[in-house]
Amino acid sequence: MPIVTEDSSKIQVSPGQLFIGGKWQNGADTLETINPATGEVITTFAEAGSREVDSAVKAAREAFPAWRDTPPAKRGKLLWKLADLIGRDRERLATLETIDNGKPYFESGKIDIPFTAEIFRYFAGWATKIHGSTLPARGATFAYTRREPLGVVGLIIPWNLPLVMCSWKLGPALATGNTCVLKPAEQTPLTALALADLIKEAGFPDGVVNIITGRGTVTGAELVKHPDVNKISFTGSVPVGREIMKSAAETLKKVTLELGGKSPNIIFADANIDSAIKGAVNGIFYGKGELCCAGSRLLVDKSIHTQVVDGIKALVAKMQVGDPFDKKTRIGALVSKEQMKKVLGYINIGKEDGASVVAGGARAEMSGEFANGCFVQPTVFDNVNENMRIAREEIFGPVLAVIPFENEDEALAIANNVDFGLAAAVWTSDISRAHRFADKLEAGTVWINTINMFDPALPFGGFKQSGFGRDLGEDALDGYLQTKSIWVNLS
Numbered sequence: 001m002p003i004v005t006e007d008s009s010k011i012q013v014s015p016g017q018l019f020i021g022g023k024w025q026n027g028a029d030t031l032e033t034i035n036p037a038t039g040e041v042i043t044t045f046a047e048a049g050s051r052e053v054d055s056a057v058k059a060a061r062e063a064f065p066a067w068r069d070t071p072p073a074k075r076g077k078l079l080w081k082l083a084d085l086i087g088r089d090r091e092r093l094a095t096l097e098t099i100d101n102g103k104p105y106f107e108s109g110k111i112d113i114p115f116t117a118e119i120f121r122y123f124a125g126w127a128t129k130i131h132g133s134t135l136p137a138r139g140a141t142f143a144y145t146r147r148e149p150l151g152v153v154g155l156i157i158p159w160n161l162p163l164v165m166c167s168w169k170l171g172p173a174l175a176t177g178n179t180c181v182l183k184p185a186e187q188t189p190l191t192a193l194a195l196a197d198l199i200k201e202a203g204f205p206d207g208v209v210n211i212i213t214g215r216g217t218v219t220g221a222e223l224v225k226h227p228d229v230n231k232i233s234f235t236g237s238v239p240v241g242r243e244i245m246k247s248a249a250e251t252l253k254k255v256t257l258e259l260g261g262k263s264p265n266i267i268f269a270d271a272n273i274d275s276a277i278k279g280a281v282n283g284i285f286y287g288k289g290e291l292c293c294a295g296s297r298l299l300v301d302k303s304i305h306t307q308v309v310d311g312i313k314a315l316v317a318k319m320q321v322g323d324p325f326d327k328k329t330r331i332g333a334l335v336s337k338e339q340m341k342k343v344l345g346y347i348n349i350g351k352e353d354g355a356s357v358v359a360g361g362a363r364a365e366m367s368g369e370f371a372n373g374c375f376v377q378p379t380v381f382d383n384v385n386e387n388m389r390i391a392r393e394e395i396f397g398p399v400l401a402v403i404p405f406e407n408e409d410e411a412l413a414i415a416n417n418v419d420f421g422l423a424a425a426v427w428t429s430d431i432s433r434a435h436r437f438a439d440k441l442e443a444g445t446v447w448i449n450t451i452n453m454f455d456p457a458l459p460f461g462g463f464k465q466s467g468f469g470r471d472l473g474e475d476a477l478d479g480y481l482q483t484k485s486i487w488v489n490l491s
């Protein structure tokens with residue numbers, strides 16, 4: 001039991017181990033996880049080396065035949081039970097998420113953790129609804145298909161939505177009868193380790209879910225390389241996605257990649273401007289901008305440009321940056337010093353490239369216990385040119401690039417003129433235009449007159465270099481199933 005709670009405001013964490021075959025085991029090395037709001041070490045956790053990764057894969061392989069043959073209704077009940085336990089422990093999990101990631105407690109407590117439970121419930125329902133079909137094959141035959149699990153799947157999780165991402169991957173993988181080795185990000189291992197305890201408590205058989213921690217270049221790379229892992233499902237950055245695909249090619253593993261974005265948020269003059277301004281602010285600053293779908297490029301009709309930028313500035317001026325546990329805080333700490341450095345680097349690039357800073361533009365200086373925290377002011381660049389680096393590259397921080405446009409054709413061309421294609425939003429009261437954009441935008445998700453909406457039933461994933469395969473929805477099941485055709489001679 002690596003994590004013990006006294007109350008929701010004080011979390012004691014004892015040295016972490018690896019959850020393999022239903023037991024806690026030592027790793028090859030020990031790492032530290034840091035509270036990015038204070039710079040203090042929260043605790044140490046284990047790193048799995050090649051030996052421990054191998055043990056985790058072996059445990060998953062041993063558990064696979066029985067799990068695959070477990071009645072689907074029982075698999076569904078276990079997932080539902082896990083969701084109940086997450087609900088029961090909401091405060092503790094939200095507290096761990098906030099100290100490990102730096103995000104405001106209202107985000108982890110009100111949104112992330114309840115959403116995690118909802119996703120497990122959604123996939124619990126799917127466990128009993130996976131089936132093949134009968135087909136009219138040639139000759140005197142009876143032909144049918146079965147939808148079967150892949151076997152052992154490796155799930156590699158990013159640090160921005162640590163527990164939510166565990167459910168996006170574990171939910172469909174387990175509902176379809178796969179066994180799992182899950183690796184959270186080294187910046188945010190705590191909620192995944194807490195989840196291991198709940199998985200045990202829910203009654204999942206040992207070895208069905210193994211949770212191993214460690215650096216991506218060590219534990220993650222070993223998992224991707226392992227010859228007995230059938231599939232890797234990864235959410236994270238484009239360069240790492242590329243590495244994973246290359247490495248997985250050696251053993252011809254199946255791969256699902258959910259990568260970065262540079263999502264356009266497009267406001268037309270006929271939109272409800274107040275809603276669009278709020279949407280623009282939430283679209284980029286929710287989650288400190290550390291969201292793959294963040295609306296980081298704001299395309300605004302020239303005729304309303306000043307009105308929109310002024311509206312955004314007014315809302316940003318009211319946003320509290322600081323203590324993630326303060327109820328009024330809207331922007332917490334970025335996840336790490338490295339991430340803060342990267343974001344501040346992009347802010348400098350924006351300035352050097354000639355964009356004008358109309359809000360923020362620097363580190364947010366704090367005092368007292370937060371003096372070493374990784375806080376960055378919510379930053380808005382105006383008059384950005386679509387070819388500037390801040391308009392093309394994923395910053396993954398609270399930095400908005402405002403790009404004015406003349407007309408619909410220009411807006412669409414700018415929106416699609418990036419390598420990414422994860423999400424996009426359009427604000428307009430012209431229903432035909434809204435659907436024209438829904439059709440023409442190169443993105444896996446299009447929001448119309450809203451932004452950053454998620455539901456377990458709606459598939460999420462990328463076009464272009466934002467990846468392939470889908471999380472959530474019925475589509476997510478496809479990534480964890482393979483089809484078998486069966487022929488029966490009737491003559």
Ligand code: ADP
Pocket residue numbers: 156157158159183184185186214215216217219220221224235236237238240241243244
């Ligand atoms: P970011 O760049 O935003 O920190 P990453 O893509 O590096 O995100 O990390 C996402 C996840 O991928 C983390 O769990 C990380 O440990 C893991 N990871 C990083 N590098 C590798 C790698 N070479 N092989 C496998 N997993 C990796």
